[in-house]
Amino acid sequence: xxxxxxTFHDHSPKYKQIYERFKSFIEQGDILANEKLPSxxxxxxxxxxxxxxxxxxxxxxxxxGYIRGEGRKGYFVNEVEPLLSQEAFLSPHNKQTESQxxxxxxxxxxxxxxxxxxxKMWRRMANxxxxxxxxxRYGEPFGEACLREQISTYLFQSRGVKTDANAIIIGSSTQxxxxxxxxxxxxxxxSMIVEDPGxxxxxxxxQFHHFRFETLPVDETGVDLSQLEQMKSRLIYVTPSxxxxxxxxxxxxxxxxxxxxxxKMRGYIIEDDYDSEFRYxxxxxxxxxxxxxxxxxxxxxxxxxxxxxxxLSYMVLPEAILHRYQTQFAHFESSTSLLSQLTxxxxxxxxEWNRHVKRMRLVYKRKMLHLVSECKxxxxxxxxxxxxxxxxxxxxxxxxxxxxxxxxxxxSSYGVKVYPTSPYFINNKTDTPIIxxxxxxxxxxxxxxxxxxxxxxxx
Amino acid sequence: xxxxxxTFHDHSPKYKQIYERFKSFIEQGDILANEKLPSxxxxxxxxxxxxxxxxxxxxxxxxxGYIRGEGRKGYFVNEVEPLLSQEAFLSPHNKQTESQxxxxxxxxxxxxxxxxxxxKMWRRMANxxxxxxxxxRYGEPFGEACLREQISTYLFQSRGVKTDANAIIIGSSTQxxxxxxxxxxxxxxxSMIVEDPGxxxxxxxxQFHHFRFETLPVDETGVDLSQLEQMKSRLIYVTPSxxxxxxxxxxxxxxxxxxxxxxKMRGYIIEDDYDSEFRYxxxxxxxxxxxxxxxxxxxxxxxxxxxxxxxLSYMVLPEAILHRYQTQFAHFESSTSLLSQLTxxxxxxxxEWNRHVKRMRLVYKRKMLHLVSECKxxxxxxxxxxxxxxxxxxxxxxxxxxxxxxxxxxxSSYGVKVYPTSPYFINNKTDTPIIxxxxxxxxxxxxxxxxxxxxxxxx
Numbered sequence: 044x045x046x047x048x049x050t051f052h053d054h055s056p057k058y059k060q061i062y063e064r065f066k067s068f069i070e071q072g073d074i075l076a077n078e079k080l081p082s083x084x085x086x087x088x089x090x091x092x093x094x095x096x097x098x099x100x101x102x103x104x105x106x107x108g109y110i111r112g113e114g115r116k117g118y119f120v121n122e123v124e125p126l127l128s129q130e131a132f133l134s135p136h137n138k139q140t141e142s143q144x145x146x147x148x149x150x151x152x153x154x155x156x157x158x159x160x161x162x163k164m165w166r167r168m169a170n171x172x173x174x175x176x177x178x179x180r181y182g183e184p185f186g187e188a189c190l191r192e193q194i195s196t197y198l199f200q201s202r203g204v205k206t207d208a209n210a211i212i213i214g215s216s217t218q219x220x221x222x223x224x225x226x227x228x229x230x231x232x233x234s235m236i237v238e239d240p241g242x243x244x245x246x247x248x249x250q251f252h253h254f255r256f257e258t259l260p261v262d263e264t265g266v267d268l269s270q271l272e273q274m275k276s277r278l279i280y281v282t283p284s285x286x287x288x289x290x291x292x293x294x295x296x297x298x299x300x301x302x303x304x305x306x307k308m309r310g311y312i313i314e315d316d317y318d319s320e321f322r323y324x325x326x327x328x329x330x331x332x333x334x335x336x337x338x339x340x341x342x343x344x345x346x347x348x349x350x351x352x353x354x355l356s357y358m359v360l361p362e363a364i365l366h367r368y369q370t371q372f373a374h375f376e377s378s379t380s381l382l383s384q385l386t387x388x389x390x391x392x393x394x395e396w397n398r399h400v401k402r403m404r405l406v407y408k409r410k411m412l413h414l415v416s417e418c419k420x421x422x423x424x425x426x427x428x429x430x431x432x433x434x435x436x437x438x439x440x441x442x443x444x445x446x447x448x449x450x451x452x453x454x455s456s457y458g459v460k461v462y463p464t465s466p467y468f469i470n471n472k473t474d475t476p477i478i479x480x481x482x483x484x485x486x487x488x489x490x491x492x493x494x495x496x497x498x499x500x501x502x
Numbered sequence: 503x504x505x506x507x508x509t510f511h512d513h514s515p516k517y518k519q520i521y522e523r524f525k526s527f528i529e530q531g532d533i534l535a536n537e538k539l540p541s542x543x544x545x546x547x548x549x550x551x552x553x554x555x556x557x558x559x560x561x562x563x564x565x566x567g568y569i570r571g572e573g574r575k576g577y578f579v580n581e582v583e584p585l586l587s588q589e590a591f592l593s594p595h596n597k598q599t600e601s602q603x604x605x606x607x608x609x610x611x612x613x614x615x616x617x618x619x620x621x622k623m624w625r626r627m628a629n630x631x632x633x634x635x636x637x638x639r640y641g642e643p644f645g646e647a648c649l650r651e652q653i654s655t656y657l658f659q660s661r662g663v664k665t666d667a668n669a670i671i672i673g674s675s676t677q678x679x680x681x682x683x684x685x686x687x688x689x690x691x692x693s694m695i696v697e698d699p700g701x702x703x704x705x706x707x708x709q710f711h712h713f714r715f716e717t718l719p720v721d722e723t724g725v726d727l728s729q730l731e732q733m734k735s736r737l738i739y740v741t742p743s744x745x746x747x748x749x750x751x752x753x754x755x756x757x758x759x760x761x762x763x764x765x766k767m768r769g770y771i772i773e774d775d776y777d778s779e780f781r782y783x784x785x786x787x788x789x790x791x792x793x794x795x796x797x798x799x800x801x802x803x804x805x806x807x808x809x810x811x812x813x814l815s816y817m818v819l820p821e822a823i824l825h826r827y828q829t830q831f832a833h834f835e836s837s838t839s840l841l842s843q844l845t846x847x848x849x850x851x852x853x854e855w856n857r858h859v860k861r862m863r864l865v866y867k868r869k870m871l872h873l874v875s876e877c878k879x880x881x882x883x884x885x886x887x888x889x890x891x892x893x894x895x896x897x898x899x900x901x902x903x904x905x906x907x908x909x910x911x912x913x914s915s916y917g918v919k920v921y922p923t924s925p926y927f928i929n930n931k932t933d934t935p936i937i938x939x940x941x942x943x944x945x946x947x948x949x950x951x952x953x954x955x956x957x958x959x960x961x
Contacts, residue, residue, distance in 0.1 A: 056655055103664060154639040162632060170625050179943060180613040181810040196515050205562060215674050215813070215837040222681070226710060247833050251685060351640040352840025354674070374706050378674040380839045381811025484638060 057092050061100035069109050069120055080110060080118040147458030148493030152436040152481025155350060159406050164395050165386065172385045182381035184372060186213025186357070190384045193391035194343075194357055201400075202319065203333030204341055206359045212368060215354040215379040217315065217344055221248035224340065224358065227367045228278065228311070229254070235278040238266060240467035242287040245280055245315065254278075260471045263429050263440075265291045268300055277310025284319040284328055288467045288479060290430015290438060292328050301331065305338045311364070313340045318347040320400050322433040323408040337361055345387065347435055347483075348400055353383050407435060413487045414480065417494040425502070435483040438464065440475050443501060447476035450501060457500035459493050516551050520559035528568050528579055539569060539577040606917030607952030611895040611940025614809060618865050623854050624845065631844045641840035643831060645672025645816070649843045652850035653802075653816055660859075661778065662792030663800055665818045671827060674813040674838040676774065676803055680707035683799065683817065686826045687737060687770070688713070694737040697725060699926035701746040704739055704774065713737075719930045722888050722899075724750045727759055736769025743778040743787055747926045747938060749889020749897060751787050760790065764797045770823070772799045777806040779859050781892040782867040796820055804846065806894055806942075807859055812842050866894060872946045873939065876953040884961070894942040897923065899934050902960060906935035909960060916959035918952050 051057055068074045081089065086097040101118055104110045110118050172178055185191075191208040198204040214220035229252040237246060239258035246256065257274045260267045266286065281301070283293040293301070305312050314331045322328070332341035336359070344356035356379075360368055390396050415431050418439060429438040441450055447463050454461050462479040465472075482490055510516055527533045540548065545556040560577055563569045569577050631637055644650075650667040657663040673679035688711040696705060698717035705715065716733045719726045725745065740760070742752040752760070764771050773790045781787070791800035795818070803815035815838075819827055849855050874890050877898060888897040900909055906922050913920050921938040924931075941949055 055651055059655060099659075103658065151639070157635060157638045160632075160638070166629050166632060169628065173619075173621060173625060176616055176943075178811055179616045179619070179809065180610070181805070182813075192514055196518060199562065200558075215678075215839075216835045218834050219674075219678065219837040244833060244835065346640070350638065350841075352637055354641075354837060354839045374703060375677050376675045376703065378678040378813060378837055380674075380813045380842055382809075383839055383841075484635075 056096075057090075058096045058099035058103070061086075061090065061092070061097065062103045065100065065104055066109055069104075074120050076120050076122045078120045079116075080120065082117055146455070146460040148485065148489050148496060149460045150436075150462065150480040150482065150493060151460065151484070152462065152479060153351060154481070154484040155347065155435070156403065156406055156410075156483050158486075159402060160350070161395060161399055164393075165390065168389045168393075169382065169386045172382055172389065175385065178382055178385060180381075182377040182379065182384060184375055184377050185369070186211065186377060186379065187381065187384045187388060190388040190391075191357075193388050193396075197391060197396070198330075198341070198343070198359070202316065202330040204330050204336065204359060205333070206336065206341075210360055210362070210365050212358050212360060212365075213377065213379050213384060214356045214358065216346075217317065217342060217356050218244050218248040219378060220342065220356055220358050221245055221313075222251050223372065224313075224364075224368070225249050225252040225254065227364060227371060228252075232276070232278040232310070234276045235280060236271075236274055236276045237280050237469075238282065238286060239469040239471040240288055240464060241280070241469075242282060242315065242317075243466050249280070256469070258469050258471065261286055261289050261291065262471075262473075263289065263291065263427075266293060266297065268297055271300075271304055277305075277308040278313070279305070279310070280313040280315065281331075282315045282317065283331055284316050285322070285430070285433045287315070287317065288430075288436075288438065288464050288477075290432070290434060292322075292433070295328075298329075298331055298334060302335045302338075306335070309338075311338050311340055311361070313342060315342045317342070317344055318434050319343075320348045321404055321407050321435060323404070323411060324432045332359060340364060348403070349387075353380075353387075355379060355383055355387060407483060410482050410485065410487065410490060411437065414482050414490050414494070417491055421494050421498040422502075429477065436479050436481040438477050438479055440473075440477050441501070442475055445476070445501070447478070450476055450478055453500045454497055457496045459496045459500065461497070515555075516549075517555045517558035517562070520545075520549065520551070520556065521562045524559065524563055525568055528563075533579050535579050535581045537579045538575075539579065541576055605914070605919035607944065607948050607955060608919045609895075609921065609939040609941065609952060610919065610943070611921065611938060612810060613940070613943040614806065614894070615862065615865055615869075615942050617945075618861060619809070620849075620854060620858055623852075624849065627848045627852075628841065628845045631841055631848065634844065637841055637844060639840075641836040641838065641843060643834055643836055644828070645670065645836060645838065646840065646843045646847060649847040649850075650816075652847050652855075656850060656855070657789075657800075657802070657818070661775065661789040663789050663795065663818060664792070665795065665800075669819055669821070669824050671817050671819060671824075672836065672838050672843060673815045673817065675805075676776065676801060676815050677703050677707040678837060679801065679815055679817050680704055680772075681710050682831065683772075683823075683827070684708055684711040684713065686823060686830060687711075691735070691737040691769070693735040694739060695730075695733055695735045696739050696928075697741065697745060698928040698930040699747055699923060700739070700928075701741060701774065701776075702925050708739070715928070717928050717930065720745055720748050720750070721930075721932075722748065722750065722886075725752060725756065727756055730759075730763055736764075736767040737772070738764070738769070739772040739774065740790075741774045741776065742790055743775050744781070744889075744892045746774070746776065747889075747895075747897065747923050747936075749891070749893060751892070754787075757788075757790055757793060761794045761797075765794070768797075770797050770799055770820070772801060774801045776801070776803055777893050778802075779807040780863055780866050780894060782863070782870060783891045791818060799823060807862070808846075812839075812846075814838060814842055814846060866942060869941050869944065869946065869949060870896065873941050873949050873953070876950055880953050880957040881961075888936065895938050895940040897936050897938055899932075899936050900960070901934055904935070904960070906937070909935055909937055912959045913956055916955045918955045918959065920956070 051060055083094050083097045087094040105112055108121060110120050112118050191211040194211055195206050195208040234255035236257045236259055238261045257276050312331055316330055332339040341359040345353055414437050425443055426439045426441050431437055447465055451461055451463060464477040464479050510519055542553050542556045546553040564571055567580060569579050571577050650670040653670055654665050654667040693714035695716045695718055697720045716735050771790055775789055791798040800818040804812055873896050874887060884902055885898045885900050890896055906924055910920055910922060923936040923938050
């Protein structure tokens with residue numbers, strides 16, 4: 044066997060790096076079947092690792108059938124079929140990161156601003172929580188009482204939603220909650236109405252239970268409720284405060300019409316109020332659940348308003364649903380970090396939460412205004428903007444006779460990553476592509492650069 | 503209306519306390535229907551709160567129908583039926599905590615030792631993680647690559663399980679993962695084999711998808727696999743390293759028999775290896791997945807070995823299942839805290855994790871030995887002990903001709919909370935009650951006191 048020089052990196056244990064190197068030599072035919080490998084001692088000495096490390100690498104290769112030990116004679120390579128398909132399947136992530144450079148400007152909608160995060164205060168509270176005996180147990184199945192109390196107060200003050208803390212269920216993501224909720228609803232409801240375009244993540248959660256969908260068309264002028272009366276479903280999933288993805292808000296007349304409809308049908312509205320904190324032009328519109336909560340399942344989360352990685356969501360259940368939920372999931376462990384719950388409860392109770400939301404509303408408003416003005420400056424009438432009144436992304440409808448795919452590819456080759464909206468559409472497709480620009484984590488300089496690069500790429 | 507003196511406490515906002523006080527006055531008839539309430543100004547002045555606070559309290563009472571505003575005339579009490587049943591339903595938690603004193607010694611199995619928690623190190627790493635840009639986004643749907651790498655290394659070193667990091671799925675609780683996994687399996691498998699007694703939480707997760715159950719009897723001598731060949735199911739859920747709840751371990755012969763069976767049936771074994779870190783008498787037994795991983799779904803978590811409230815679990819999927827899982831859940835957001843994942847990855851990579859597990863094994867071993875010797879001393883042959891070789895609880899079979907319920911009630915009246923095992927049993931019930939004593943969070947003194955009180959209560 045040829046002498047090989049290894050360079051170890053720090054990302055994984057040395058035995059694993061040795062094992063992986065040998066594995067790839069064998070698979071690529073650089074070491075042939077029945078060739079003798081260096082002894083444990085030789086390998087250890089030449090690579091300057093302990094014999095134990097060398098032994099572990101060989102043991103894993105033996106275990107996976109790449110090599111065999113023949114007692115005192117040493118280690119030999121086995122016949123190995125190249126497993127290319129398996130390799131490609133098992134390591135898509137590694138392959139991808141090696142071949143792709145990170146974009147210069149990334150208009151992602153799945154992140155939040157880091158600069159204004161209340162790092163010191165949150166840390167102090169999180170550190171404090173870790174000293175409580177209460178932190179060393181499993182949490183309550185439906186969420187900690189202290190956090191539910193805080194959310195109840197917050198919902199009343201900020202969204203007009205009146206609820207008892209016991210009607211609040213804490214979950215770890217909107218989708219996880221919708222999967223559990225769907226389980227409660229699926230016996231009574233086999234189909235549901237969704238917005239088109241609408242949040243695909245919610246549809247996927249409902250598809251878990253094989254709900255059929257009827258669709259309500261949405262465009263820049265709003266949701267079209269005229270067909271509601273003809274529909275058969277009695278269950279509807281909507282995003283009234285900030286339609287996902289189109290960004291329009293339901294008027295009070297539309298809200299009242301929906302409430303009227305759901306009471307007549309004796310059905311339920313699932314109101315996903317995922318980012319209502321960030322409305323820039325007026326006060327946030329009242330939630331549907333604040334008008335009449337008897338048939339509204341209100342869903343909220345901390346992903347946009349605080350930190351997506353904290354994985355903290357909640358829903359407010361009307362009494363009949365709550366009762367079924369509590370019975371069905373009485374013995375299910377909570378899937379939400381107890382530490383995050385206790386820290387967030389302290390954070391909210393201290394008033395820091397309200398301050399944070401206020402501060403971030405100003406920060407994001409400034410960024411949104413900047414993005415809008417840059418887009419206007421660079422693109423003029425070749426694009427139209429949608430949803431600039433609220434949220435952490437802007438949609439731009441690009442009137443340049445290019446496909447969505449072309450726009451994204453072309454932007455990418457200029458170092459800008461932007462996102463499609465086509466995954467949100469079902470039947471109600473548009474001819475003119477609509478591109479999604481998330482800006483929450485970008486500085487004003489990055490926004491400026493990003494839009495300039497987009498212009499170069501597209502015009 | 504009589505003058506009332508309020509004492510405000512700090513646990514909830516003042517408006518809420520006012521609202522709750524008025525609500526209970528009205529419900530209990532202390533304020534009668536149609537009685538006039540103090541004006542906003544009067545109330546604010548007399549309670550020394552702002553008018554806004556007083557107004558919010560009244561608004562919530564109006565919204566819930568307890569009172570009505572009559573314009574300039576002021577606020578009046580409505581006719582209200584006592585809503586006792588709803589109250590009892592909505593606030594079981596509050597009611598309970600008011601009426602029950604905490605036990606003197608709580609033999610809970612749902613907590614971990616706090617004294618030896620690596621507080622400083624974990625805090626430092628968690629604080630560090632909060633400064634990374636990576637922490638301000640949504641996580642990868644199947645878990646962070648760095649943590650999956652660490653778990654892969656750990657599983658190989660500690661459990662002999664060889665797996666590519668990409669075959670590991672990170673979840674937030676065993677039940678959440680089993681619900682998602684069940685969704686993948688339910689089309690191919692309609693029934694499954696479970697241990698009896700066995701972990702009820704797993705059964706509940708599978709019942710989510712209406713799996714039917716066949717049962718394998720388990721007692722102190724082990725699991726009875728003799729009926730396996732006659733069973734129709736090709737899917738089995740087992741806890742081979744430390745049977746939950748009985749505490750026995752499968753012999754290597756039984757393990758091989760299971761592997762042989764599953765290959766013949768072309769089915770799958772779900773191996774829940776929930777606390778294998780804590781085996782006190784020998785080295786941990788090898789996992790089923792280390793013998794043959796092609797048809798074993800390996801499930802592990804950090805709840806016992808680290809912190810239940812962190813909500814961090816994982817499973818290793820065989821290729822065919824992995825592929826289905828990746829396709830089905832490609833667009834599902836992770837339900838596990840990104841911050842916890844990144845912190846745990848750092849903690850494991852630094853070597854602190856291995857040190858922690860070793861240290862805790864010694865700590866828990868000492869506690870288990872102490873509990874066993876105290877039980878022997880106080881109870882002699884009136885009890886037999888089960889499962890003292892591993893885990894964070896001890897089972898005692900109580901030969902005193904009392905029911906499980908009596909034993910628990912009686913212990914409770916002596917200030918000791920102990921747990922039943924009857925919820926784990928399906929058909930294979932025992933006549934002699936088996937009581938569960940969790941000890942992980944107790945000091946040796948508390949263990950001693952607890953057992954002494956149990957003796958006084960039972961003998």
